[in-house]
Amino acid sequence: xxxxxxxxxxxxxxxxxxxxxxxxxxxxxxxxxxxxxxxxxxxxxxxxxxxxxxxxxxxxxxxxxxxxxxxxxxxxxxxxxxxxxxxxxxxxxxxxxxxxxxxxxxxxxxxxxxxxxxxxxxxxxxxxxxxxxxxxxxxxxxxxxxxxxxxxxxxxxxxxxxxxxxxxxxxxxxxxxxxxxxxxxxxxxxxxxxxxxxxxxxxxxxxxxxxxxxxxxxxxxxxxxxxxxxxxxxxxxxxxxxxxxxxxxxxxxxxxxxxxxxxxxxxxxxxxxxxxxxxxxxxxxxxxxxxxxxxxxxxxxxxxxxxxxxxxxxxxxxxxxxxxxxxxxxxxxxxxxxxxxxxxxxxxxxxxxxxxxxxxxxxxxxxxxxxxxxxxxxxxxxxxxxxxxxxxxxxxxxxxxxxxxxxxxxxxxxxxxxxxxxxxxxxxxxxxxxxxxxxxxxxxxxxxxxxxxxxxxxxxxxxxxxxxxxxxxxxxxxxxxxxxxxxxxxxxxxxxxxxxxxxxxxxxxxxxxxxxxxx
Numbered sequence: 001x002x003x004x005x006x007x008x009x010x011x012x013x014x015x016x017x018x019x020x021x022x023x024x025x026x027x028x029x030x031x032x033x034x035x036x037x038x039x040x041x042x043x044x045x046x047x048x049x050x051x052x053x054x055x056x057x058x059x060x061x062x063x064x065x066x067x068x069x070x071x072x073x074x075x076x077x078x079x080x081x082x083x084x085x086x087x088x089x090x091x092x093x094x095x096x097x098x099x100x101x102x103x104x105x106x107x108x109x110x111x112x113x114x115x116x117x118x119x120x121x122x123x124x125x126x127x128x129x130x131x132x133x134x135x136x137x138x139x140x141x142x143x144x145x146x147x148x149x150x151x152x153x154x155x156x157x158x159x160x161x162x163x164x165x166x167x168x169x170x171x172x173x174x175x176x177x178x179x180x181x182x183x184x185x186x187x188x189x190x191x192x193x194x195x196x197x198x199x200x201x202x203x204x205x206x207x208x209x210x211x212x213x214x215x216x217x218x219x220x221x222x223x224x225x226x227x228x229x230x231x232x233x234x235x236x237x238x239x240x241x242x243x244x245x246x247x248x249x250x251x252x253x254x255x256x257x258x259x260x261x262x263x264x265x266x267x268x269x270x271x272x273x274x275x276x277x278x279x280x281x282x283x284x285x286x287x288x289x290x291x292x293x294x295x296x297x298x299x300x301x302x303x304x305x306x307x308x309x310x311x312x313x314x315x316x317x318x319x320x321x322x323x324x325x326x327x328x329x330x331x332x333x334x335x336x337x338x339x340x341x342x343x344x345x346x347x348x349x350x351x352x353x354x355x356x357x358x359x360x361x362x363x364x365x366x367x368x369x370x371x372x373x374x375x376x377x378x379x380x381x382x383x384x385x386x387x388x389x390x391x392x393x394x395x396x397x398x399x400x401x402x403x404x405x406x407x408x409x410x411x412x413x414x415x416x417x418x419x420x421x422x423x424x425x426x427x428x429x430x431x432x433x434x435x436x437x438x439x440x441x442x443x444x445x446x447x448x449x450x451x452x453x454x455x456x457x458x459x460x461x462x463x464x465x466x467x468x469x470x471x472x473x474x475x476x477x478x479x480x481x482x483x484x485x486x487x488x489x490x491x492x493x494x495x496x497x498x499x500x501x502x503x504x505x506x507x508x509x510x511x512x513x514x515x516x517x518x519x
Contacts, residue, residue, distance in 0.1 A: 006042055006043060006044040007041070007042065007043045007044065007078055008043070008044055008046050008073065008075075008077045008078070009038050009043035009044060009045050009046065009077065009078040009079070009080055010045070010046060010047050010048070010049065010066060010069065010070070010077060010078070010079050010080070010106070011031060011034040011035070011038070011045055011047075011048045011049070011079075011080050011081075012048075012049050012050075012051075012062065012063070012066055012079060012080070012081050012086070012087065013027045013030040013031050013034070013048065013049070013050050013051070013081075013082065013086065014027075014030075014050070014051040014052070014053070014055060014060070014062065014086045014087070015027055015030075015051075015052050016052070016053070016054050016055065016089075017052060027050050027052075029082075030082040030083075030086060031048055033082045033111055034080045034081070034082055034111065036111070037080060037109075037110075037111035038080060041109075043078055043080070045080075046073075046077075047066075047069060049062040049063070049065055049066040049069075050062050051063065054089065055085065055086070055087070055088050055089030055090070055093065056088075056089050056090050056093060057093065058088070058093045058096050058097050058100075063097060063100075066079070067100055067101070067104050070101065070104035070105055070106045071104045071105065073105060075105070076105055076106070076107055077105060077106050077107070078106070078107050078109050079101050079106045079107065079108050079109070080109050080110065080111075081108070081109075081110050082110065082111065082112070083110060083112050083113075084110055084112075084113055087108070148242075148245050148247070150173065151240065151242055151245065151247055152247060152250075153253070154240065154250060154251055154252045154253040155169075155173065155174075155175055155176075155252070155253050156175075156176050156235060156240055156252065156254070160176055160179075161229070161230075161233055161235055161236070162179075162182055162186060162214075162215065162226075162230065163178070163179055163182045163183040163185070163186035163187075163236070163257060164176040164177065164178065164179050164183065164235070164254065165177060165179040169253075175253055175254055176235070176252075176254035177254065177255070178255055178257075181213050182213065182214065182215075183257060185208065185211055185213065185214055186230060186236065186257060187236075187257040187258060188207075189204050189207055189208060189230065190230070190231070190236060190257065190258050190262065190263075190266065191258060191262065192204070192207065193231060193266055193269065194258070194262045194265045194266050194269070196467075197464060197467065199467075201224070201227050201228060201231065201270075204227050204230075204231065205222055205224065205226075205227040206459075206460070207460050208222050208226075208227065208230075209221060209222050210458070210459060210460055231266055231270060232266075232267070232270070234249060234260075234263060235252065235254070236256065236257045236258055236263065237256050237257075237258055237259060237260045237262070237263035238251065238252055238254065238255065238256025238257075238260070239251060239252055239256075239260060239263075239420070240252040248413060248416065249413075249416070249417060249420065251420070259424055260420055260421050260424050261421055261424065261425070264421070284457075284458075284459040285303070285305075285314060286303035286314065286316070286332065287459055287462040287463055287466075288303075288316070288335065288336070288339070288466070288474075289301070289302065289303050289316075291463075291466045291470070291473055291474055292316060292335060292473070292474050292476050293473040293474065293475050293476065294318035294320065294323060294325050294475075294476070295325070295475055295476055295477030295478065295479075295480075295483065296318070296323050296324045296325045296477075297318065297320045297322075297323040297325070298473070298475060299318060299320040299323065300473060301316045301317060301318050301319075301330075301476070302316070302317060302318075302319050303315065303316050303317070303332070304317065304329075306329065313331065314331070314332035314333075315329035315330060315331055315332060316329070316330050316332060316335050316476075317329040317330065325478060328478065330476070330478055335476060338476070338481045338482050339454075339474070339482070340451060340454075342474075342482050342485065343450055343451045343454070343465075343469060344451060346450070346469065346487060346491055346495075347448070347449060347450065347451070348447065348448070348491075348494045348495075350448065352494055353444060353447055353448045353494075356444075356447070356493075356494060357444050375426055378422055378425055378426045379426060381422055382419060382422045382423060382426065385415055385418055385419045385422065386419065388415055389412055389415045389416065389419070392408050392411055392412050392415070393412065395408050396408045396409065396412075446468065447490060447491075447494070450465055450468065450469050451465075453465040453468075467488075468488060468490075469487065469488055469491060470485050470486065470487060470488060471485075471486040471487060471488045471489075472485070472486045
């Protein structure tokens with residue numbers, strides 16, 4: 001055959017996963033084998049088409065592109081595959097692609113097999129295609145078995161959730177490890193929702209979007225589903241479960257970001273309240289939106305920008321129909337100046353903060369001493385739960401009714417979860433991981449001057465300050481400013497301590513630390 005009359009040919013290569021591209025049986029080795037075959041047969045390779053997708057499906061980008069190219073070729077074109085199982089891994093898919101190639105004007109060839117048009121060869125081809133499909137099914141089954149066994153041992157085997165990444169484990173395989181700084185961001189979001197700092201999933205979403213290090217979409221947003229996934233993922237508590245594999249909740253082999261108790265608190269909050277929609281009108285321009293309320297109707301004010309001669313000016317205003325202040329605006333600067341004066345009036349004296357710190361320190365020391373007793377009590381409670389689990393398991397063995405057995409199994413699952421929380425609490429009892437000064441330093445700094453949090457200029461900091469200082473909406477009158485607010489418990493306690501009407505009880509009836517303070 002002369003060079004000008006060489007038969008045109010296409011090469012098709014496939015691997016099941018992108019990881020196989022660089023392995024010995026990868027795309028490059030298949031292409032090399034096919035090119036050697038083409039040279040031996042005197043074919044001219046026109047194009048190479050590749051896929052890294054399962055052979056069970058015919059819906060592959062490489063196959064589609066090859067068939068489209070074939071239809072544009074003149075005359076018959078040879079399609080070379082390194083092995084027939086590279087074409088497909090199921091009998092139905094094999095013949096679907098083979099027929100499509102023939103219909104598009106192609107002829108299938110392989111260096112490892114001769115395709116002949118006779119009954120014996122047809123039977124052999126069916127057997128080989130069926131064997132390839134069975135081999136694929138067995139491989140998938142073995143892979144699933146290995147993954148399930150690893151999950152049973154506490155290792156997550158799917159995509160790492162945000163805040164974690166995979167690293168090689170000492171005993172083989174890979175394990176989840178913290179991925180900083182994302183792990184700390186996720187931890188703050190979870191603990192913030194559990195504690196009430198974030199009142200809804202929408203606020204968690206806004207917190208994550210405001211952090212420049214957290215991954216977002218092209219619009220700079222985080223889907224609502226991502227926030228929900230983070231709040232409902234037990235991996236963050238150091239546990240895993242795979243319901244479709246009938247794997248109940250169990251201790252995982254990676255470091256937790258939060259406790260299981262905190263995770264359950266989050267689930268209780270999610271179950272007790274409907275998800276609030278994400279409000280796009282809450283932004284850094286108007287951090288008090290939703291907190292400041294009208295002095296006439298007590299309805300939360302809205303906010304807007306207004307155009308004037310010198311530019312645009314920010315205002316808060318009431319939009320409640322029938323209210324005397326409806327449509328009457330109040331300059332944002334005026335409201336925030338009044339807020340600063342209000343917060344400053346609630347700021348306790350330095351001596352009072354020192355007194356409160358001394359009280360907290362004394363309580364901290366006494367609680368540390370009580371930890372050992374608490375640990376013993378928890379161990380006894382754990383033993384009681386284990387006994388109940390054993391009793392229910394005995395009842396399951398003796399029961400004949402599927403309904404009764406199902407009820408007992410649900411109870412066992414509940415008790416196992418209670419046991420996990422107890423074991424976790426036992427581990428936490430004992431010597432505190434951090435000392436008092438390290439734990440309470442930030443809290444004392446906030447109590448001594450809460451306005452500093454507002455001055456950061458960050459939306460989440462400003463809204464956090466409002467939630468931490470005030471227990472409800474702030475009523476603002478256009479004539480007189482803020483009305484007497486309902487303050488949060490810490491500031492209310494400091495106010496009670498500093499009240500001149502307060503009578504100190506005898507030291508033995510209040511706190512032993514009173515002697516140390518000279519009270």
